[in-house]
Amino acid sequence: MSLTSLPDNFLAGLSERQRDAVTHIDGPLLIIAGPGSGKTRVMAHRVAYLIGVTGVSPWKILAVTFTNKAARELLERCERLVGLGSNELQVRTFHGFCARVLRSDGENVGLKSDFTIYDSDDQARVIRRILEDIDIDPKQFPPRSVLGVISDAKNNLQNPEQLSKRTETYRDEVISRIYEAYEAALHRANAVDFDDLLSKTYTLLEGHPEILEKYQLRYEYLLVDEFQDTNPLQFQVARLLALKSRNICVV
Numbered sequence: 001m002s003l004t005s006l007p008d009n010f011l012a013g014l015s016e017r018q019r020d021a022v023t024h025i026d027g028p029l030l031i032i033a034g035p036g037s038g039k040t041r042v043m044a045h046r047v048a049y050l051i052g053v054t055g056v057s058p059w060k061i062l063a064v065t066f067t068n069k070a071a072r073e074l075l076e077r078c079e080r081l082v083g084l085g086s087n088e089l090q091v092r093t094f095h096g097f098c099a100r101v102l103r104s105d106g107e108n109v110g111l112k113s114d115f116t117i118y119d120s121d122d123q124a125r126v127i128r129r130i131l132e133d134i135d136i137d138p139k140q141f142p143p144r145s146v147l148g149v150i151s152d153a154k155n156n157l158q159n160p161e162q163l164s165k166r167t168e169t170y171r172d173e174v175i176s177r178i179y180e181a182y183e184a185a186l187h188r189a190n191a192v193d194f195d196d197l198l199s200k201t202y203t204l205l206e207g208h209p210e211i212l213e214k215y216q217l218r219y220e221y222l223l224v225d226e227f228q229d230t231n232p233l234q235f236q237v238a239r240l241l242a243l244k245s246r247n248i249c250v251v
Contacts, residue, residue: 010049010081014042022046025054028242029249039251040070043223044077046249047089050221051082058082062090062219062241064097066226071096074225090219094234095194098201102192105211109200116191123147123193130181141174150179154195155233157202159183198233205240216244224250
């Protein structure tokens with residue numbers, strides 16, 4: 001099929017390079033684009049092209065973004081182009097995707113499907129309660145500061161025991177104790193924080209090949225927005241998902 005015979009709206013308004021990106025089918029694709037260069041348009045048209053021209057099922061395509069706003073914008077563009085509803089298009093934030101994975105398969109990493117996701121206020125409240133329980137002055141150990149250390153540990157896949165082995169100062173030792181109590185509190189409440197969504201999804205996919213294969217087969221095409229902003233865990237989750245098909249497009 002020639003490009004000129006395609007539905008106009010799949011390629012309309014795109015430059016030659018944008019068309020090249022949209023019509024690239026199999027194998028990895030890196031799109032280098034600055035702000036305002038039409039990258040969201042390219043992603044939306046690529047999704048539309050895969051569905052409308054190559055016949056890929058919408059359920060086989062996963063597009064991940066960093067913010068809910070970006071996800072909504074991409075989803076709306078895709079809906080206009082291919083005429084499908086939001087329930088048929090898989091456009092999510094990284095955290096939203098990971099939450100869905102854990103709702104389905106999180107029991108393999110110790111989570112019940114009805115887990116609660118704690119926001120920053122919930123987290124700070126837990127830390128303040130722990131500080132009170134162990135008689136530590138919150139002025140010396142501000143909850144937000146402590147949570148920053150815990151977040152770094154989780155993003156480096158360090159549990160409280162592993163973090164405790166790195167302690168060099170009294171402050172390190174106290175934060176390690178707080179981290180252990182924090183994890184215990186979350187477990188009792190069947191809750192996770194946003195870092196857990198990523199770390200537990202990575203642990204799940206890395207440690208359970210049969211579950212990883214399920215998602216690899218489900219999502220044959222992966223699109224990642226703002227790829228330069230991915231942290232190591234987000235990168236690893238994307239890498240695992242794309243290992244089988246290698247059909248990953250990053251912008």
